Amino acid sequence: MLEPVVNFLIRIFRAIGRGIAWPFRWLWHCYLRANWIVQAVVGVCVVGFVALYGYFVWTTQVWTNFNPDYADAYGFEKRNVSAGEQVGDASSTSTTTDTAAAAKSCGRSAIADVAADLTDFNVNQNAWISSMLLYKLGFFGLSWDDTPFLDNKASFQRGINQAVRRTTTELADNLGRLRGTSQVDSDLQSARGNMQFDEYTWYFGLRPFGPKTPTPSYYRAAIKSLRTFNTRLEKCGAVFDARADNLIQFIDRIANDIGGTSAILKDRAENNSNGWLDPRADDRFWFAYGQLYGYYGLLKATHADFEDVLRTRNLDSLWKQMEEQTRSALNIQPFIISNGAEAGWIMPSHLITMGFYILRVRSNLVEISNSLSR
Incomplete structure (x- = not known):
C-alpha cells in the first residue's frame, strides 16, 4: 500500500539529485573537452581554491595555545613590587x-x-x-558572522582585542603618566x-x-x-603611576566595558531566543568569552602592578575573589551555542549564563572601586 508513495518519493529525490548534479556534470564535460592549457589553468585554480579554503577552515578551527589558565604561568603571586x-x-x-x-x-x-x-x-x-x-x-x-559556523574564533579574538584596546588607552592616558599631567x-x-x-x-x-x-x-x-x-x-x-585613584579609574572603565557586553547579551537573548537556530548567538557568546579571557589575565596583572595599594587597603581577598569568578566564567565552553528561553531545558540560554558571570565580575569590580574611594 505504501509502495507507490515510497517510489514517488524516490523519484522526487532522484530528480532533485540530478538537478543539483547537472551543473557540475556539465562543467566536467566542458573541462574534458577543453585543450590541455585550459585544463591546466582550471586545475591549478581549483587546487588553489581548495587549498585556500582548507587553510581557512584549519585556522578557524585550531586555536593554538588556547588556555584559560594562561595567567598562572606569570607567577604574579610571587611578586612583591608594584609597577x-x-x-x-x-x-x-x-x-x-x-x-x-x-x-x-x-x-x-x-x-x-x-x-x-x-x-x-x-x-x-x-x-x-x-x-x-x-x-x-x-x-x-553572506557575512560569516551571520552564519553558525567558522566565525567563533574571529569573535573570540575580537573580544580579547577589545580588552587590550581598553587597557592600552588607560596605559597611555593615565597609568603611564605622572598624575595624568606629564x-x-x-x-x-x-x-x-x-x-x-x-x-x-x-x-x-x-x-x-x-x-x-x-x-x-x-x-x-x-x-x-x-x-x-x-x-x-x-x-x-x-x-x-600606581596610585589608588588610577586603579579606581581603570577598574571603573573595565566595569563599564563588560557592562556594555552584558547588555548586548541580554538584548540578543530577549529578542532572538531561537535556541540552536540563532546564527548570531555564537558571535555574541564568543566575543564575551574572549573579553573575559583577556580581562582575566589583565586583572591578575593589575593585582601585581598595584599590589601595594591593594595590600594597604586590605583588598587582596576581595580582588582574588573577583579573579576566581572571572576564571569560573571561562569554564563555559559549550560545543554548540544555544540561545533558548531562560527556563528552557532542551535548548538552554548560554547567553544568559555568560551574562550572569559577567555581572558577577562587574559587581565585584564596583565593590572594589567603592572600597578604594572611601
Whole structure:
C-alpha cells in the first residue's frame, strides 16, 4: 500500500539529485573537452581554491595555545613590587652618576606584559581571522558572522582585542603618566594608536581603493611598543603611576566595558531566543568569552602592578575573589551555542549564563572601586 508513495518519493529525490548534479556534470564535460592549457589553468585554480579554503577552515578551527589558565604561568603571586617602584639603586657605592643610573631597577608593568602577550597570541601564535580574505568575502556573499559556523574564533579574538584596546588607552592616558599631567609616553601612545586600528583590513581595499597595510601589522607594532615601554620602565626610564585613584579609574572603565557586553547579551537573548537556530548567538557568546579571557589575565596583572595599594587597603581577598569568578566564567565552553528561553531545558540560554558571570565580575569590580574611594 505504501509502495507507490515510497517510489514517488524516490523519484522526487532522484530528480532533485540530478538537478543539483547537472551543473557540475556539465562543467566536467566542458573541462574534458577543453585543450590541455585550459585544463591546466582550471586545475591549478581549483587546487588553489581548495587549498585556500582548507587553510581557512584549519585556522578557524585550531586555536593554538588556547588556555584559560594562561595567567598562572606569570607567577604574579610571587611578586612583591608594584609597577614602576624602584627596587635597586647602587648610587651609594658608585662614583659616577652614570654608574648609579645604570644600577637602578624598577618593577615592570605586568599589565603591559599581558597586553602584549595577548596580542601576540591573537596575531602571531594564531592567524588574525577577521582580516583574512575568505573571511571578508563571506559565505557566498553572506557575512560569516551571520552564519553558525567558522566565525567563533574571529569573535573570540575580537573580544580579547577589545580588552587590550581598553587597557592600552588607560596605559597611555593615565597609568603611564605622572598624575595624568606629564607628557604622554611615546611608546604607549603608539601602542594605543595601533590597537585602535580597524580589525578587518586586508592587503587591498575598496574604500579607499588600493593596497593597504593589513590589521595584524598594526597590532604587531603595538606589541613592540608595549615591550619597549616595559624595558624602559624596568630601567626606571619610564613612568607607571600606581596610585589608588588610577586603579579606581581603570577598574571603573573595565566595569563599564563588560557592562556594555552584558547588555548586548541580554538584548540578543530577549529578542532572538531561537535556541540552536540563532546564527548570531555564537558571535555574541564568543566575543564575551574572549573579553573575559583577556580581562582575566589583565586583572591578575593589575593585582601585581598595584599590589601595594591593594595590600594597604586590605583588598587582596576581595580582588582574588573577583579573579576566581572571572576564571569560573571561562569554564563555559559549550560545543554548540544555544540561545533558548531562560527556563528552557532542551535548548538552554548560554547567553544568559555568560551574562550572569559577567555581572558577577562587574559587581565585584564596583565593590572594589567603592572600597578604594572611601
